Amino acid sequence: MKNIYSIIKKAKKYLINNDIIAIPTETVYGLAGNAYSDKSVKKIFLLKKRPFFNPLIVHYVRINDLKKDCYLNDNFKKLYKKFCPGPLTFVLRKKKNSRLSNYVNANQKTVAIRFPNHNIAKKLLQNLDFPLAAPSANMSSKLSAVTASDVREEFKKKISFIIDGGKSEIGVESTIIDLVGKPIILRPGGLEIEKIEKILKIKVKIKLKSKIIRSPGQLAFHYSPGIPVRVNVKTPKKNEAFIQFSKGVNKKNYFYLSQKGNVREAAKNLFSILRLIKKKGYSSVAVSRIPNQGLGLAINDRLKKASNR
Ligand code: TXA
Ligand code: MG
Numbered sequence: 001m002k003n004i005y006s007i008i009k010k011a012k013k014y015l016i017n018n019d020i021i022a023i024p025t026e027t028v029y030g031l032a033g034n035a036y037s038d039k040s041v042k043k044i045f046l047l048k049k050r051p052f053f054n055p056l057i058v059h060y061v062r063i064n065d066l067k068k069d070c071y072l073n074d075n076f077k078k079l080y081k082k083f084c085p086g087p088l089t090f091v092l093r094k095k096k097n098s099r100l101s102n103y104v105n106a107n108q109k110t111v112a113i114r115f116p117n118h119n120i121a122k123k124l125l126q127n128l129d130f131p132l133a134a135p136s137a138n139m140s141s142k143l144s145a146v147t148a149s150d151v152r153e154e155f156k157k158k159i160s161f162i163i164d165g166g167k168s169e170i171g172v173e174s175t176i177i178d179l180v181g182k183p184i185i186l187r188p189g190g191l192e193i194e195k196i197e198k199i200l201k202i203k204v205k206i207k208l209k210s211k212i213i214r215s216p217g218q219l220a221f222h223y224s225p226g227i228p229v230r231v232n233v234k235t236p237k238k239n240e241a242f243i244q245f246s247k248g249v250n251k252k253n254y255f256y257l258s259q260k261g262n263v264r265e266a267a268k269n270l271f272s273i274l275r276l277i278k279k280k281g282y283s284s285v286a287v288s289r290i291p292n293q294g295l296g297l298a299i300n301d302r303l304k305k306a307s308n309r
Contacts (some may be wrong), residue, residue, distance in 0.1 A: 004205075007163055008124050014161050015128065020044055022137045022151045023124060027087045027174050027190045028144040028271070029132030029151050030059070031159075041103040041133050047158060050140040055106040057089050057101040057174070058113045059132045062123035069131070070111055075179045082199050085117035087170050087190025087234025091178040104133045113253040114174055115151070116235040120165040122306040136173055143225050143278075146171050146271050152304060171268035172298045177204070188297035190267070227284065229307040231300075233286035239284040242272060245290050253282070257290075257299075267295040271303065 014021045017042045029047060033040030035058045037106050045052055054135045063080070070092040072080075079088060094100065094111040105111040108259045113131075116122065125132060136144040137151045145151040148164035173187035179195065185193055185206040197204050209220075236242035246261030255273050257266035277285050290299050 001290060004120065006159060006177045007120070008127050011124055011163060012127055012163065013132075015040075015132075018043070019161075020042065020047055020159065022145075022148070022155075022159055022162040023134065024118050024122050024148070024163060024168065025121050026118045026135075026169045027116075027144055027172060028168050028170075029137040029148070029162075030116075030132075031137040032059070032132040032134040035059075035104050035133040036099045036101060037130075038101045038103055041101040042245075044092075044135065045103070047155065048135060048138070048140050050135065052103065053106050055081060055108060055112060055219060056133045056135045058100060058104055058114060059121065059125065059134050061085075061115065062124050065131060066113060068095070069100050070094050070113065075183055078199050079177070079179075080115075081192060081194065083195070085115035087113040087114075087117070087120065087173040087174040088196075089176040089187075091180060092112075093180055093185065101133070102133075103177060110175060110178075110180055118165055118169075120163055124163075130133070140224050141224055142198045143223060143271050143274055144173060146268075150271075150275060167268075167272075168201055169268070169274075172268060172295065172302065175298070175302065188301050190295070190298065192294045193297065194294070206297075220305060221308045223271075224304045224306050224309070225278045227278055227282060228284045229274075229303060230284070230286040231307050232289045234288070236286040237284075239282075241277040241280070241285040243277070243287040245288050246299075256278050263291060263294045263296040263299065266290065268301055274306070291299050 020043050023030050023032045033044050089112050091110050091112050138144050138154050148162045148167040151162050170190040173189045175191040176187040178184045183204050244256040247256045257269050290296050
């Protein structure tokens with residue numbers, strides 16, 4: 001890889017020019033643009049074919065910059081101290097005088113923010129005087145990208161610059177917690193809910209249908225590999241690709257998420273294996289039962305949404 005500083009310099013040029021680039025993060029790759037610029041943010045929505053009512057996450061590296069854009073409460077401070085930078089996104093109240101584009105948060109009173117924990121993403125943010133709006137770098141409703149080549153596959157020539165930062169360490173998107181009122185999980189993801197509960201010392205509810213989404217039907221289907229997905233399957237149909245949780249039966253159409261049945265490893269491989277199966281030309285995929293604990297919650301959430309069609 002080229003010198004990181006020359007990469008950051010080039011990325012900065014694109015971003016200052018209101019162009020969109022793809023960046024690596026520890027969860028999945030992001031499609032990044034200047035969060036203060038309406039022009040950049042609009043471009044992100046158009047590129048992804050994402051409906052404008054579905055808000056984006058804003059990425060920061062400095063807490064002092066975040067303070068200009070939203071109100072930080074005690075729960076935020078506790079979680080920030082323990083888990084940031086890391087795979088946790090907070091929904092907070094946006095300040096009226098914030099410079100964030102109103103497109104970023106779909107004109108809501110709240111905004112979703114996070115501190116990514118990837119060397120390149122951090123270095124890039126340190127060199128910018130604006131935060132980055134960045135949804136996952138995939139076409140709306142499709143599989144998220146965990147490598148630079150996944151991003152290229154999703155967008156072809158439509159993105160001029162993709163920073164290659166290797167395979168995303170976590171492999172599923174961040175956990176989203178709404179802290180505006182009583183804490184509530186809006187999306188299980190790369191940080192285990194059990195760990196959050198330990199810090200907040202309360203049981204945190206999970207609410208999968210966010211209020212802000214005005215037509216939930218449209219978004220219930222998500223993370224799709226482009227072929228039908230069946231979940232909790234014991235025996236696959238003939239010619240169907242079959243994803244086992246851990247390494248078991250060894251057949252041509254059988255795949256597995258984790259060597260030893262570890263949910264963290266399984267999460268890291270989830271999107272790449274679905275992408276691989278699609279590429280191999282299978283017309284449907286079945287998945288065995290995945291334990292619903294730790295990152296298993298994130299895996300099951302993605303698979304459930306991919307199977308809703
Ligand atoms: O790991 C991640 O979070 C990745 C990387 C690139 O940071 N980003 C990501 O962004 O997953 P995206 O756009 O694919 O998912 C953002 C989710 C959407 O489901 C959106 O509805 C929700 O965050 N969201 C954004 N702003 C919100 C808000 N103000 N209130 C509630 N939900 C919000
Ligand atoms: Mg996404």
